Amino acid sequence: MTSTGGEWDASQLREYPFPLENIPRLDVNDPEVGRCIAQTQPVVITGSKLAEPALKWNLDYLQEHLGQCMFNVFAAKGTGHKFMYYDPKKAANCKDFEPQMHAVDMTFPEFVHRFRTSKPEDSRLYLQQALNDTVGTAIVDDFVNFNWSWVTAQQRTHDWGPLTSNLLLISMEGNVTPAHYDEQENLFAQVQGYKRVIMFPPSQFGCLYPFPVNHPCDRQSQVDFDNPDYEKFPKFRNAKGLQAVVGPGDVIYIPMYWWHHIESLLGGETVSVTFWYKTSRIPQTITYPLSPQQKVCIMRNIEKMLGEALKDPAEIGSLLHTLVQGRYPADTRDFMSPT
């Protein structure tokens, strides 16, 4: 992959053991964009002007225009660079769980000060704050001037549900959001700096070994991409990804249930804004075989149902093993194909 304008170079990209192909990069007026979204295939969209008023959102501008509210900031554990999300509500399910980051909420000027004076031995920071009406009037003015007509047309064309939130992400260079999938459609607008996005389709669920649904790290891969444990996660050898580098003005479509790993490249802070939409309504006719997305949804529901039925998440694994071992090999076609 090469940089289009020389703003980043390939030496900044971390090295991983899996093969990568490029995500298509298309102009907003290219009809192929609509086809990619309709087929839930990732695509980088240029020229949409989705978050154009935010292209000036560097730290100085934001400090001047953001309100005095407290912001959600995460600090990575130790000197680590990974920001693995976890659900504090599920932490009670795992007595030995040790989060890899913790929340350190602060005002924006405090964040900027810590950001600018940070030394290599300090914890890295990552601000992840929902854009709402407490963020200051100048920012609300910019927000109102986003290209809502384009994004709402996408929502309508693809029969998505309501917009649920816009997350403002301000990252230090070199921070990594490890591979995970979300349960919403995402038009992710890059406004400052460059991010590398690596994605894997939902069909690679088995290669990426997500944590159990009742674990605080639900939806996150258990595989450490920097040091994969192939004994524990042998199918990670079969993982094959797609990648793109997004810069100011680019929008990348991250379809629901698609795995994504995101690195902030070197060159100062990176700023992004997400547009998360609920997925489309249940189709009136279901076609078989089901899609990999539908199968992920079924697996999640089975895990949730077992958790509720057993009233103890620790019992789910042994029940599932008893259900499968010696009974259901990976391919049951030999003895279960209908005539």
Ligand SMILES: O=C(O)CCC(=O)C(=O)O
């Ligand atoms: O940009 C990042 O670091 C993470 C963003 C992400 O996971 C998302 O938008 O769903």
Ligand SMILES: [Fe+2]
């Ligand atoms: Fe995500």
